Amino acid sequence: MPFAFNPVRRLAVCAAVAAGLVTGTAQAAEMTGAGATFPYPVYAKWAEAYKAKTGVSLNYQSIGSGGGIKQIEAKTVDFGASDMPLKADDLDKNGLVQWPMIMGGVVPVVNVPGVAAGQMKLNGKVLADIYLGKITAWNDPAIAKINPELKLPNQPIAVVHRSDGSGTTFLFTSYLAAVSPDWKSKVGVNTAVEWPAGIGGKGNEGVANFAGQTAGSIGYVEYAYALQNKLAFTQLTNHEGAYVKPDSASFQAAAANADWKGTPGFHVVLVDQPGKASWPITGASFILMHKSQAKPENAQNVLKFFSWAYANGGKMAEDLDYVPMPGPVVKLVEGVWSKDIKSADGKPVWPAK
Amino acid sequence: MAGEVRPNPPAEGRGGEIFPAAVLSVPDAVPESPEAAHTGLAERGFALLCRSAAFAVAGLLLAVFVVLGVNAAPALHTFGFGFLTTEVWNPVTERFGAVAPIFGTLITSAIAMLIGLPLALGAALFLNEYCPHRLRGPVIVAIELLAAVPSIIYGMWGLLVLAPFLSAHFQPFMTAWVGPIPILGALFQGPPFGIGMLTAGLILGFMVLPFICSVSCQVLATVDPVLREAAYGVGATTWEVCRNVLLPFSRTGLLGAAMLGLGRALGETMAVTFVIGNSHRISASLFAPGTTISASLANEFTEAVGDTYLSSLQALGLVLFLITFIVLAAARLLMRHVERRAAQ
Numbered sequence: 001m002p003f004a005f006n007p008v009r010r011l012a013v014c015a016a017v018a019a020g021l022v023t024g025t026a027q028a029a030e031m032t033g034a035g036a037t038f039p040y041p042v043y044a045k046w047a048e049a050y051k052a053k054t055g056v057s058l059n060y061q062s063i064g065s066g067g068g069i070k071q072i073e074a075k076t077v078d079f080g081a082s083d084m085p086l087k088a089d090d091l092d093k094n095g096l097v098q099w100p101m102i103m104g105g106v107v108p109v110v111n112v113p114g115v116a117a118g119q120m121k122l123n124g125k126v127l128a129d130i131y132l133g134k135i136t137a138w139n140d141p142a143i144a145k146i147n148p149e150l151k152l153p154n155q156p157i158a159v160v161h162r163s164d165g166s167g168t169t170f171l172f173t174s175y176l177a178a179v180s181p182d183w184k185s186k187v188g189v190n191t192a193v194e195w196p197a198g199i200g201g202k203g204n205e206g207v208a209n210f211a212g213q214t215a216g217s218i219g220y221v222e223y224a225y226a227l228q229n230k231l232a233f234t235q236l237t238n239h240e241g242a243y244v245k246p247d248s249a250s251f252q253a254a255a256a257n258a259d260w261k262g263t264p265g266f267h268v269v270l271v272d273q274p275g276k277a278s279w280p281i282t283g284a285s286f287i288l289m290h291k292s293q294a295k296p297e298n299a300q301n302v303l304k305f306f307s308w309a310y311a312n313g314g315k316m317a318e319d320l321d322y323v324p325m326p327g328p329v330v331k332l333v334e335g336v337w338s339k340d341i342k343s344a345d346g347k348p349v350w351p352a353k
Numbered sequence: 354m355a356g357e358v359r360p361n362p363p364a365e366g367r368g369g370e371i372f373p374a375a376v377l378s379v380p381d382a383v384p385e386s387p388e389a390a391h392t393g394l395a396e397r398g399f400a401l402l403c404r405s406a407a408f409a410v411a412g413l414l415l416a417v418f419v420v421l422g423v424n425a426a427p428a429l430h431t432f433g434f435g436f437l438t439t440e441v442w443n444p445v446t447e448r449f450g451a452v453a454p455i456f457g458t459l460i461t462s463a464i465a466m467l468i469g470l471p472l473a474l475g476a477a478l479f480l481n482e483y484c485p486h487r488l489r490g491p492v493i494v495a496i497e498l499l500a501a502v503p504s505i506i507y508g509m510w511g512l513l514v515l516a517p518f519l520s521a522h523f524q525p526f527m528t529a530w531v532g533p534i535p536i537l538g539a540l541f542q543g544p545p546f547g548i549g550m551l552t553a554g555l556i557l558g559f560m561v562l563p564f565i566c567s568v569s570c571q572v573l574a575t576v577d578p579v580l581r582e583a584a585y586g587v588g589a590t591t592w593e594v595c596r597n598v599l600l601p602f603s604r605t606g607l608l609g610a611a612m613l614g615l616g617r618a619l620g621e622t623m624a625v626t627f628v629i630g631n632s633h634r635i636s637a638s639l640f641a642p643g644t645t646i647s648a649s650l651a652n653e654f655t656e657a658v659g660d661t662y663l664s665s666l667q668a669l670g671l672v673l674f675l676i677t678f679i680v681l682a683a684a685r686l687l688m689r690h691v692e693r694r695a696a697q
Contacts, residue, residue: 064655156544163631163644165444165656188445191656199548199642200631202652213517214546 031302034061035068035081037203038167038222039102039285043081045316046309053308056301065167065191072096072288078302080288083167084191088265095291097340098265099333100284101306103323105223105251106171107281109211109231112138113153116232118245121146123237124179124272124280130157130218132182133197138216153216160210160219163200165192171283172220175271179280220281223251224321238280239272250279251323260329266336284325289341296343300352303337310334418674425668428661436668442633444657449665451672453633457550457643458676461625462618464554464639465561469614472558473565474607478599481573482591493570500563508627511556512548516628519555520547524640542638546630551639553629557621561614568613572606573599601695605688612684619677622647646673 033043040062047058063071065082072080073094081101091098108127110120126142129135135142139152162169170191177184187193201207204225211219212229219231223246226233235243244250257275258268270282287306293299310333314324325333337350429436432449439450476496480489524545532538543549576599584598600607630642631652644652646669657663 066656066658069658158544158546163626163652165653165658190445191658192444192653194441194443194445195632198632199546200644200652202626202631209512210548213513214520214548216544217546 029056029301031056031058031079031298031305032060032077033058033068033079033081033287033302034063034071034077035288036065036083036167036285037062038083038104039081039322041224042102042313042317042320042322045320046305046313049312049316050305050308056305058305064165066165069288072290075290078289078298081285082288083283083285084170085265085267085269085284085286086288088267091265091288096288097291097336098267098286098288099336100260100266100268100325100329101287101309102317103251103255103270103282103284103325104321105246105254105279105282105323106168106175106220107223107226107233107246108218108220108236109208109226109233111211111213111215111217111232112155113215115150117226117230118233118235120150120232120234121237121243122234124175127236128176128180128183131159131161131176131195131197132180132186133159155216158210158214158217159195159198160207160214160217161195161198161200162192162204162207163202165190166203167191167283167285168204168220168222169193171269171271171281174269175281178272223247227321236280238276238278239274240276240278242276244277244279246279248318248321248323250277251282252326254278254280254282255284255323255329256326260332266333282323291340292342292344293349294344296347296349299341299343299349303341303350304352307334421667421671421674425664425671428664428668431661432665436665437672440633440635444659444662447659447661449661449668451646451665451669453635454644454646454649454669455672455676456635457553457629458619458645458647458673460550460639460643461554461557461629461645462615464551465557465618466611466615468555468558469561469565469618470611473562473569473610473614476562476566477569477573478595480570481599482595493567496563496566496570500567504560504621504624505627507556507560508624511552511624511628515555516547516552518547519552520545528640539637540639543636543640545640546642548628548630548642549638549640550629550636550643553625553643553645554639556624556628557618560621560624561618564617565610565614568610569603569607572603572610575606576602604691604695608684608688608691612681615680615684616677619680620647620673622651626651646670646676 040060043058043060047060051057060081061077065084068077068080068082069086071077073096082098085100086096086098090096108122112120122143123146126135126146129142136157137154138157139154144152170189173183173187173189173193176187177189187196199210201210201219204221207219208221208225208229208231211217211221211231221229221231223233225231226246233246235245238244253275254270254273257273257278258270260266260268266284266286268284270284272280273282289299289302310325310330317324334350338348341349343349428449432439436449436451437455438452439448440452441448441450442453443449480492484492524541524547527541528543528545531541580598580602581594584594589597625645626648629644629648631644631648632642633644633649634641636643649669650666653662654666657666
């Protein structure tokens with residue numbers, strides 16, 4: 001009988017040793033991060049390419065922005081990621097530094113018979129009134145007036161919003177508050193709000209699903225989800241009153257016109273930005289790190305990865321319908337790294353040698 | 354067997370004439386035997402293991418309760434009793450009340466029982482009394498398979514199949530025909546989106562159906578066949594046997610089956626989240642979106658920012674814990690009452 005067990009046992013020992021080796025090397029060069037789900041696909045793609053090139057792997061857990069903030073405050077990860085920028089006070093209080101890593105746009109999507117992608121025009125006030133439950137049918141004069149070329153049905157509007165807290169909701173409500181005083185006073189801005197109307201879907205895919213199959217619905221999703229699910233996104237008026245369609249060009253226009261330099265902690269919410277070509281609901285996803293680093297070599301590894309992503313990740317980001325950060329903003333960010341992130345004994349961590 | 358072997362069955366005692374005294378003596382009389390000591394140790398060890406398993410279960414329950422209580426304390430302290438009586442759920446101003454999720458939990462579970470219970474009982478009675486013997490096995494297997502389907506499958510089916518169907522056919526029909534009736538009509542108002550309390554209740558009903566049915570089947574099968582045969586023997590019809598023999602004799606078991614179903618309905622998360630609309634509002638209409646406690650937790654816990662928000666969500670968890678506890682306790686009391694009445 002012992003002979004029968006022997007090969008099995010030997011195999012098991014080999015496997016255990018091999019597993020030990022694998023995890024051993026992985027721990028030697030692994031960065032850890034946690035947070036926002038929205039940028040997860042592009043972070044994962046960058047990490048894959050970066051590992052193939054350098055052997056350094058990233059363990060990123062997309063547990064949500066709220067979770068990411070908590071984890072970085074507790075120092076259980078090398079960096080946190082959040083779709084909603086922290087205010088300068090909160091950053092100082094926890095000794096954190098924050099910068100924008102990647103951008104995307106939020107687009108309203110509609111499911112109205114006979115209306116294709118990009119055909120319907122909406123403005124901020126009408127969108128806010130729909131979400132406030134004041135406009136309840138598609139043939140409402142307010143919608144018909146700005147869409148004279150569309151034949152709108154007498155159909156109730158099914159308002160779809162996010163049921164979970166989300167950076168997407170933060171951007172969307174920021175925009176509605178910027179353009180509608182009513183929204184600002186009655187509902188406000190947050191990653192989750194008390195919705196006056198509508199049904200909630202979990203995640204971008206939940207909203208995309210409801211909007212895709214409920215006739216007469218309107219929802220808001222990240223641009224990538226609208227494209228992947230072939231949803232009919234709308235045009236919107238921007239700060240200059242011009243109708244724009246959502247695409248990378250209009251997202252980048254919004255980012256280019258933003259005042260990154262003069263805003264402490266890069267606390268820039270790219271809604272309702274100036275510029276005739278700017279898409280009005282654009283936003284960045286942010287990275288959070290501690291200013292004082294107990295393990296400077298870890299921090300250096302992480303910054304090397306982000307620097308590489310800024311320099312080489314643009315194409316990968318665009319393939320996934322994200323918008324890379326413009327060059328001048330990257331320069332500002334790397335300046336902040338060398339100025340603010342230091343080892344425990346006060347030596348700057350960046351630029352890495 | 355021993356009786357066959359024994360040449361002279363002893364009139365009294367334990368057969369001392371046949372077996373040597375040492376073998377028959379009780380184990381503690383021979384402590385010096387290593388084998389007996391070993392047996393005693395194993396015996397005690399096993400008892401200890403069983404006891405610690407039982408205590409671990411109770412301890413786990415207590416730990417869950419304590420942790421929920423501690424984490425919910427800040428919210429309960431901030432909002433007081435108002436937490437249970439306000440409908441507001443506003444993450445912006447950080448004011449939270451549990452009425453809408455509690456309402457949704459109770460209403461959807463009630464709809465589920467209204468639909469699931471009669472169907473399950475009917476199916477169980479059919480399987481026990483009317484069903485041809487050859488059909489019985491396959492149908493029971495099918496029902497048990499249905500119970501094994503993961504809840505997310507029910508959710509997806511509800512979202513992709515049931516909701517569009519309700520939205521296109523059932524809801525417009527009900528609003529047009531039942532809607533104008535006073536009071537009753539209020540249940541069927543609002544635009545037909547297919548997503549809402551009714552859809553969630555229906556899905557839950559389908560989910561608890563196999564549970565209740567499969568347990569009810571087993572319960573009905575335990576009724577003494579002699580009783581059943583006797584009833585048929587005196588000329589009772591199948592309906593009379595069901596009504597006067599099967600149901601009265603298995604009512605505690607059936608009540609238990611129903612409670613099992615209700616427990617599942619109260620706590621079900623994923624399937625409900627898919628189809629209820631996740632909106633913290635109360636509406637008289639069953640077509641309106643709502644939310645349940647577990648759906649709110651599943652939706653909001655990961656991205657809840659701020660201590661009050663998180664604490665309020667855990668307070669919701671505590672409320673669900675208490676609701677489930679009350680339901681189970683009520684079921685126990687009811688069962689005892691029924692048993693006592695039956696005994697009289």
